[in-house]
Amino acid sequence: ETGVTQTPRHLVMGMTNKKSLKCEQHLGHNAMYWYKQSAKKPLELMFVYSLEERVENNSVPSRFSPECPNSSHLFLHLHTLQPEDSALYLCASSQNLAGLNEKLFFGSGTQLSVL
């Protein structure tokens, strides 16, 4: 148990569906992240929030829309996804934003399949 909880664990959706991924951290951290993990590829950073404000958006398509209503919760809203978006989506948190030896605490991820 890392203190970061993601739901759902698995999600299958059609290309026309709208769904949301949820992340909650119980660690009192100030920064939260969304990463995409595809097979045999490096983890790709998608979004970064610090104190509920988005500080980075790494050229992610607009069909992914993040939301951070408070420092403990992070959502990723999905709509009109493509099959190539199928991947493991990981949420992470850290005490602060990017200290030199800042540790990331990851959730177990949502395995997304787009049909």
Added chain:
Amino acid sequence: GQSLEQPSEVTAVEGAIVQINCTYQTSGFYGLSWYQQHDGGAPTFLSYNGLDGLEETGRFSSFLSRSDSYGYLLLQELQMKDSASYFCAVRDLTGSARQLTFGSGTQLTVLP
């Protein structure tokens, strides 16, 4: 930008020692981290090297040589539970978020 190279797969037997190498290219280096991820699980932090040399934590050690842009993770007295993917990561300070850039991961298989 950043790029990291690490082997895709390593196999070893229980009780052995294994070394997972990581080389990096970066425009601004601020430390090398290692994460472990079991199948279906969350990546978890293992170690951080900000300066040259060896850091030891139990059976795991991590080494860094900044002049060679190289580091490694050393796992001793391997156990079956060490079978997992291991990722090296460096921090990029060029963006406002100072994001961690990860390697593609090394799948370690420990055989009985």
